[in-house]
Amino acid sequence: MASIGTPRYLNGALSASYPFQDRPPLITVTPQGLYCAPGDFHIDPWHPVERALITHAHGDHARGGSRRYLGARTGEGLLHRRLGADSAIDTLPYGERLRINDVTVSFHPAGHVLGSAQIRIEHQGEVWVVSGDYKRAPDPTCEPFEVVRCNTFITEATFGLPIYRWDDTRLVAEDILRWWDANRAVGRSAVLFCYALGKAQRILAELARLTDRPAYVHGALNSLVAVYREAGVKMLPTQLVSEVEKGTSFAGALVLAPPSAGGSTWMRRFGEHETGFASGWMRVRGNRRRRGFDRGFVLSDHADWPDLLRTVADTRAERVLVTHGYTDPLAHYLRDKGVDAAPLATPFEGEAED
Ligand SMILES: [Zn+2]
Numbered sequence: 311m312a313s314i315g316t317p318r319y320l321n322g323a324l325s326a327s328y329p330f331q332d333r334p335p336l337i338t339v340t341p342q343g344l345y346c347a348p349g350d351f352h353i354d355p356w357h358p359v360e361r362a363l364i365t366h367a368h369g370d371h372a373r374g375g376s377r378r379y380l381g382a383r384t385g386e387g388l389l390h391r392r393l394g395a396d397s398a399i400d401t402l403p404y405g406e407r408l409r410i411n412d413v414t415v416s417f418h419p420a421g422h423v424l425g426s427a428q429i430r431i432e433h434q435g436e437v438w439v440v441s442g443d444y445k446r447a448p449d450p451t452c453e454p455f456e457v458v459r460c461n462t463f464i465t466e467a468t469f470g471l472p473i474y475r476w477d478d479t480r481l482v483a484e485d486i487l488r489w490w491d492a493n494r495a496v497g498r499s500a501v502l503f504c505y506a507l508g509k510a511q512r513i514l515a516e517l518a519r520l521t522d523r524p525a526y527v528h529g530a531l532n533s534l535v536a537v538y539r540e541a542g543v544k545m546l547p548t549q550l551v552s553e554v555e556k557g558t559s560f561a562g563a564l565v566l567a568p569p570s571a572g573g574s575t576w577m578r579r580f581g582e583h584e585t586g587f588a589s590g591w592m593r594v595r596g597n598r599r600r601r602g603f604d605r606g607f608v609l610s611d612h613a614d615w616p617d618l619l620r621t622v623a624d625t626r627a628e629r630v631l632v633t634h635g636y637t638d639p640l641a642h643y644l645r646d647k648g649v650d651a652a653p654l655a656t657p658f659e660g661e662a663e664d
């Protein structure tokens with residue numbers, strides 16, 4: 311974390327054209343996390359606080375120990391799984407407004423994972439939106455991203471470099487099915503590594519449009535798949551690997567597992583197999599080779615470079631703060647294009663597996 315208390319702006323002060331230039335920033339970075347003083351709450355805090363507003367259930371955004379939580383209603387099941395059943399979690403349907411002290415807040419779909427939200431905060435006519443993680447690509451497992459007009463937009467930048475551009479998700483899903491079929495034809499299993507929350511369910515949902523063959527899943531994915539099923543998301547039928555009878559052959563099977571299972575003794579049961587990794591990081595060829603996967607599938611739950619730029623423009627924000635990932639390159643690029651933009655230093659992790 312570079313500085314604490316105020317955004318770390320490039321080249322000193324931002325332009326004087328911001329309509330609320332005379333006011334203190336509505337959100338600042340404190341040691342606990344992003345903090346809204348007039349509302350007296352934190353957003354995705356990394357240390358326990360009194361009141362936490364949560365954008366989504368990934369580990370670097372939803373952390374335990376806070377007194378009260380508020381999130382989007384469709385993410386309730388995932389938040390309870392992440393934060394524990396006895397955490398005090400309130401939820402709000404998308405779009406519904408709630409007064410908290412001197413501000414009005416509402417949650418709006420971020421298109422990232424089930425129940426993911428951008429948080430809109432309004433204070434005396436000034437509107438800030440905290441994007442959380444988001445994407446614009448269609449995803450059958452969650453509500454599509456909603457453009458929210460605001461004065462200041464805090465955007466993520468996990469893939470904030472021009473090299474990151476995604477292909478059509480349907481083409482990627484067809485590619486995965488072809489890879490599975492090719493392995494199946496020669497009696498090999500196909501072990502596909504993917505992020506346990508969001509990516510795995512998205513792959514199972516995309517594949518369900520192409521086939522109805524069941525897939526096997528690692529224990530780390532299984533309970534999350536169950537939460538998505540409860541929410542009504544249609545996915546391939548799944549079976550838990552550890553519930554398969556000993557000695558059963560996995561020849562021809564597709565197995566979904568978190569990257570941490572790679573190289574572990576858990577892999578031995580699959581006999582002859584190929585490995586794949588579904589991640590935005592697979593856009594860079596060297597990453598696949600270096601990590602020793604047979605195949606890389608470029609699939610991310612974050613906005614790619616063109617969609618980051620498009621989204622910033624769509625919000626019509628007069629000021630953009632960039633967090634989470636390639637903050638400096640994206641902020642520099644926007645400033646070069648005449649956008650009042652600056653990086654905002656936070657310890658969000660940038661989802662190394664996504
Ligand atoms: Zn996330």
Ligand SMILES: [Zn+2]
Binds near residue numbers: 634661
């Ligand atoms: Zn994140």
